[in-house]
Every structure is written in structure tokens, then in C-alpha cells.
Amino acid sequence: MLDGQFHEGQGGDTDTDPAVGGIAADRLRSIIERVERLEEERKALAGDIKDIFTEAKSAGFDVKVIRQIIRLRKLEPAEVEEQETLLDIYRRALGI
Amino acid sequence: MLDGQFHEGQGGDTDTDPAVGGIAADRLRSIIERVERLEEERKALAGDIKDIFTEAKSAGFDVKVIRQIIRLRKLEPAEVEEQETLLDIYRRALGI
Amino acid sequence: MLDGQFHEGQGGDTDTDPAVGGIAADRLRSIIERVERLEEERKALAGDIKDIFTEAKSAGFDVKVIRQIIRLRKLEPAEVEEQETLLDIYRRALGI
Amino acid sequence: MLDGQFHEGQGGDTDTDPAVGGIAADRLRSIIERVERLEEERKALAGDIKDIFTEAKSAGFDVKVIRQIIRLRKLEPAEVEEQETLLDIYRRALGI
Numbered sequence: 166m167l168d169g170q171f172h173e174g175q176g177g178d179t180d181t182d183p184a185v186g187g188i189a190a191d192r193l194r195s196i197i198e199r200v201e202r203l204e205e206e207r208k209a210l211a212g213d214i215k216d217i218f219t220e221a222k223s224a225g226f227d228v229k230v231i232r233q234i235i236r237l238r239k240l241e242p243a244e245v246e247e248q249e250t251l252l253d254i255y256r257r258a259l260g261i
Numbered sequence: 262m263l264d265g266q267f268h269e270g271q272g273g274d275t276d277t278d279p280a281v282g283g284i285a286a287d288r289l290r291s292i293i294e295r296v297e298r299l300e301e302e303r304k305a306l307a308g309d310i311k312d313i314f315t316e317a318k319s320a321g322f323d324v325k326v327i328r329q330i331i332r333l334r335k336l337e338p339a340e341v342e343e344q345e346t347l348l349d350i351y352r353r354a355l356g357i
Numbered sequence: 358m359l360d361g362q363f364h365e366g367q368g369g370d371t372d373t374d375p376a377v378g379g380i381a382a383d384r385l386r387s388i389i390e391r392v393e394r395l396e397e398e399r400k401a402l403a404g405d406i407k408d409i410f411t412e413a414k415s416a417g418f419d420v421k422v423i424r425q426i427i428r429l430r431k432l433e434p435a436e437v438e439e440q441e442t443l444l445d446i447y448r449r450a451l452g453i
Numbered sequence: 454m455l456d457g458q459f460h461e462g463q464g465g466d467t468d469t470d471p472a473v474g475g476i477a478a479d480r481l482r483s484i485i486e487r488v489e490r491l492e493e494e495r496k497a498l499a500g501d502i503k504d505i506f507t508e509a510k511s512a513g514f515d516v517k518v519i520r521q522i523i524r525l526r527k528l529e530p531a532e533v534e535e536q537e538t539l540l541d542i543y544r545r546a547l548g549i
Contacts (some may be wrong), residue, residue, distance in 0.1 A: 166370065184474070186367065188322075188447070188450050189320070190450035191536070192320060193447060193451065194450075194451055196313055196316065196317045196320075196322065196327065196537075197327060197330055197331060197334070197387055197451070199313050200310055200313050200314070200327075200331060201331060201334070203306050203309050203310045204312070204331075206306055207303055207306045207307070207528065209301045209312075210299050210302055210306070211303070213299050214296055214299045214300065214303075217292055217296050217299070219475075220274060220292065222287070223267065224288060224292075225537070226284075226543075227539050229536060230536055230539040230540050230543055231289075231292065231293060231296075233540055233543065234293060234296060234301075234540070234543050234547065235293060235296060236547075237549065238293070238297070240329045245549075247515075248515070248517060248518055248521070251515050251518040252518050252521055254380055254518070254523065255380070255518055255522050256370055256384060256525075258382035258385055258386075259382065259389070259467070259522065261522075261525065261527065261533075277368065284542055284543070284546050286546035286547065289543060289546055289547065290546075290547055293547070316441060322447075323439075323443050324442070326443040326444050326447055327447070328446050329440070329444055329516050330444070330448065330453075333448075333453065334453065338431050341453075343419075344419070344422055345419060345427070347419050347422040349479060350476055351418075351422055351423070351476070352426065352429075354478035354481055354482075355478065355481065355482055355485070357426075357429065357430065357437075368538065375546050380514075382514070384512060384513060385519075388505055388508065388509045388514065388519065389519060389522060389526070391505050392502055392506070392519075392523060393507050393523060393526070394508055395498050395505070396502065396523075399498045399499070399502075402491050402494055402495045403495070405491050406488055406491050406495075409484055409487050409488050409491070410488070412484065413484045415479060416477070416484075418476075418481060423481075423484065423485060423488075426485055427485060427488060427489060427492075430489070445455065450482060452471050
């Protein structure tokens, strides 16, 4: 049985899985509450990241340059080198 | 002293706060590693949320409607009622 | 020939497609300028949309409810009806 | 009078501003249709930008590096230079 589907309410079902209006209310509530909790955590993490950048700025670091560093650290060393070479070539081609 | 600022390297400084090229390398590394760790956690949470919606769909629930429910649960009951009243009025005005 | 690729500079090429540092500078410049122009337009449109919502608010409309209407107008009438039915069922199941 | 507000329907009002259910239906419809049109344009622009990057890739250019170039062109020359200097210092401090 797919719990979320409409189904005939059955007496024996009710204790573990109370079906209100034909759906598995407990299952639905669990899904929604877990999503809400995870979204709260995501929001908290976004706030923590923002706080670290505020701290970095207060300590005299350049936040944009830190973001560049974080971008570079996600790449393989060979990729970093290749991108730098290309960036130089493109800049010279454009005269910037 | 603002650690991230350029400053004269001093011998006595080096053990606790090695300044490479005139900046507080340890402080910078700590900032970057903390941001990277939090961004990893955010990505993991986004994956967890996606998994729950996949579970919800497999269980026969409508994911769009669950998102509506989550939106409504963020509002005060009076706000929900007001929005519903207005939605009805606007829909009637537009003939939809 | 792929214009962006590195290639041997040739005298005859230079007038129509000046290759600086081995790449097709004009082609690169054209690509970049077109992207920049389109991004400008996108930003302008985002501003225009914001202005309309400001106008709507000044005229006494509820902006959140207008967004709901816009969401509903993207759906087929049968989908709207199905979502409303499910929303009612889920709300009753959750007691909200 | 704020057009979107609830107000007493009046006979003389109806020709220019038919108030259905007490709201300015024409005004509401105009707002919604303008937002929808602008959102369509935004979506079209996003598609156009994607097409240009596809073209750039086919022409042998590196799309990530083009994005770097676009980022740099938004800055003043002095800012570009400052960011490059800092990037070098931070990278040396981190040993990357």
C-alpha cells in the first residue's frame, strides 16, 4: 500500500497510522516536519556563513578575494593553472 | 591589531600566528576551512530535503501541495484566512 | 577551424579576425559584450517587475496573493482543481 | 481612492473600472498580465544567454574563464589590480 494514496479507512489501521480524510496523516506530518527542520538548519547555516564573512571583514580580509580562494580550492591544481593561462590570454586579447 | 591587515612580521609572532607575506595565514586558513565545512553541510541538507520529497512522492503525496502546506504553516492562522479570502476575491474578479 | 582555439596566427586572417595571443579576439569580444547586454536587460526587467509589485501594493493589492494567482494561471484548470482538493485533504489531515 | 481596496461598487464606475467582488478587476488584471509578460521576457533572456555560452563553448572558449572576464569588467582597473595582489598574497599564505 502506498501510504499517501487514498484508501479506505480501516479500524485496525487507526492506532499506528490514523488516516484522516483517507490519507496517512502521520506519514504526511512526519514528512512536513522533517523538511521544516532541515530548512531551519539550512537557514542557520546560511547565517553562520554570513557571520564568518563578517568576522573576516572585521579582521581586515577582503571577502571577495576569499570567495575567489574558495572557488580555486574546489579545482584540481592543473585546472587552476589552465584557467589562469586562459584568463591571461583572454585579457590580453581584450586589452584589459 | 587587525589580524588580516598587512603588518610587519615579527619573530615573536610566528609561533601562534605565522604571517606569510604579511598576513595572518592561520586566521585566513581557519576562516576558509570553516566556510567550506558549512557549505558542505548546506549541500548535504539540500540533498536530504530532496530525498524527503522523493520519499513523499513515492508514498503517493503531491510534492507541490506539500510545499503549499509548508508555506501556510509559516503564517499565523489569521494571515492564512486573510490570504484565502483575498485569493477568492481576486480569482472571482479575474474569472478564474 | 574553431575560432576560439589556439591557432597559428596568419597574416591574411588579421583584418577580419585579429588573433591576439592566438585567439579570435573579435569573436571573444562579441560573445562577452552580448552576454553583458543581455544581463543588463535581465536586471532592468527584474527592476520593472519589482516596480509593478510596488504599484500593486500602493493600489491596495496583496502582493503575496497576486503571486499565488500568477502561479495558478500557469496551471491547467484541472490541475488547479486537483491541487485545491489535495490541499484541503492534507490540511484536514494535519488539523490546520 | 486606492483602486485595489474594497469599496462600494458604484454604477457610474463600472464602464471604466469594473469592480467585481469589490475590487478593481481591470487594474488587477493589468498588473498580473504585465508581470507575466516581463517574466516571459526574463525567461527568454536567460535562454539567450545560455545559447551564447553554448556558442562560446562550440567556438573553443572556456565558459568559466569568460565568466571571470565578465566579473572583472564590472570592476574599476584599480580594483582589479588590488584583488589580484590580494589573491596572490592569500594564495602564498595558504600555500596554493
